[in-house]
Amino acid sequence: MTRSSALGPQAREEALAAMTHDERELDVLVVGGGVVGAGTALDAVTRGLSTGLVEQRDLASGTSSRSSKLVHGGLRYLEMLDFGLVREALQERGLLLTRLAPHLVRPVPFLYPLTHRGWERPYVAAGLTLYDGMAMLGALANLGGEMGVPRHRHLSRRAVQRIAPDFDPASLAGAIKYYDCQVDDARLVLTIARTAASHGAHVATRVKVTGFLREGERIVGVRARDLEHDRDLEIRARVVINAAGVWTDEIQELVGGRGALHVQASKGIHLVVPRDRIRSEAGFIVRTEKSVLFVIPWGRHWIIGTTDTAWNLDKAHPAASKADIDYVLGHVNAILREPLDHEDVVGVYAGLRPLLSGESEPTSRISREHTVVTPVPGLVMIAGGKLTTYRVMGRDAVDAAAHSLTSTLGLTVRPSITDRVPLLGAADWETRSNQRVLLARRSGLHVARVDHLLGRYGGLIDDLLGLIAARRSLALPLEGAEDYLAAEVVYAVTHEGARHLDDVLTRRTRISIETFDRGVAAAPGVARLMAEELGWDDARTAEEVDHYLRRVEAERQSQLKLTDQEADEARVVVGDVV
Known part of the structure; x- marks a missing residue:
């Protein structure tokens, strides 16, 4: 079924009418309009399931509009020996770049500055060789051998000065140039949601879930509030999939705290500075004592970030402090000829990563891998993960919902096909x-x-x-x-x-x-x-x-x-x- 992909005011009313119709029951209702929720809705509807999505605020209004805007494997996870996550993310990077969203995702060059002579170059080169190798294996498996980005190459100190004249030569012993990809994260989410709508999914924002409908132990839908018109709604669904990110614990409380997930919100802040403040033909990475800092080309600007600190305050509007901004400026200035200061900063944004926790470890060490659980019949919850792997997360969430639909209701659910469904705008x-x-x-x-x-x-x-x-x-x-x-x-x-x-x-x-x-x-x-x-x-x-x-x-x-x-x-x- 192909419908209009437009998500205008009339489409919202029609979606709510369809989801609250007394004689209809959705196969799947997705709660959460970030990248995971949108990807889950697309996965479900393209398998032939009647699908709805509700979001309490705007599409991508939380984590999914406040990321580093990178589609990447995650170099730092190699150091953490999280090879499975890196391999999976690089495979998804290739799919997005060459098949699913080539109009939104584009390659971007990065320099990995070398500050120590001798041991550092072979150490970093070994990691980037593995990084490129994993990307090529993913391409061979799914993309006909098209990796989509060039391989890494070594640069001398003099070559770095030609490419990035604003680097402080005293701090450099050379660099390695490699490629990852970037995307406007909010636009990616919007495009996924519109693609889902074009295939028949009902999408409505400004709808807050306030409780669950039950028949015995089974969840059979949600109670919700239409925040635009101050009215209460009931939406019935055979399976509800929660993809609320950092709000996962709050959703679990609505079912009496019955759940196996605990999500730790980790704050990351980014600075936006004019492109002419740093002369460089490529982005670059700055090593910190905790992680890495990216300096990312963004049109006529640079995006610089990020931090990684636990956050237990307001989740809807995380705030960047002066200490956060000073931290980012201090680390990027370590390798620049002309240091940046607060007056150079055009924009600042802060976001929260939904990290699965369970140990008393700092958020910078918590894995970004995702988990899917079914705490009560009829409810699937997914948390963790990263922007790049949204499609895999959506697939896994719908797989869990499909198991429930098959085992309890006898429905036959087809396998995921989202690796072959281009997003709107890709075709032409x-x-x-x-x-x-x-x-x-x-x-x-x-x-x-x-x-x-x-x-x-x-x-x-x-x-x-x-x-x-x-x-x-x-x-x-x-x-x-x-x-x-x-x-x-x-x-x-x-x-x-x-x-x-x-x-x-x-x-x-x-x-x-x-x-x-x-x-x-x-x-x-x-x-x-x-x-x-x-x-x-x-x-x-x-x-x-x-x-x-x-x-x-x-x-x-x-x-x-x-x-x-x-x-x-x-x-x-x-x-x-x-």
């Missing part, structure tokens, strides 16, 4: 890329604008160009955020499920971290565009802008505090818009 991306000059000529846009749209929407660029053809004013860049077009805001509302100003400025676009004022100047114009599509009156539009400005100020204040406790108190002053 290469063709449209070849036509970029023609598309620019026809649309009146600069070729650079077309490239920008291709990198965000792939083959779905046709939708954006159609909007622009119908309303020429949508070809204009946004005031205060000229990298983006007005059409992208309208499309975010009509097709991408954006319901609030925050959704557009922080996830559908990255204006909140890519502009020095963090989107303050762009907010009024974006809100006006959204108001036209969502029917907001002047008061509601002003309320959305005011909430966003207060959120930005709360974040700025939190980043001046020295401790997590103080930063959290400053940040939670402004919650979600209601």
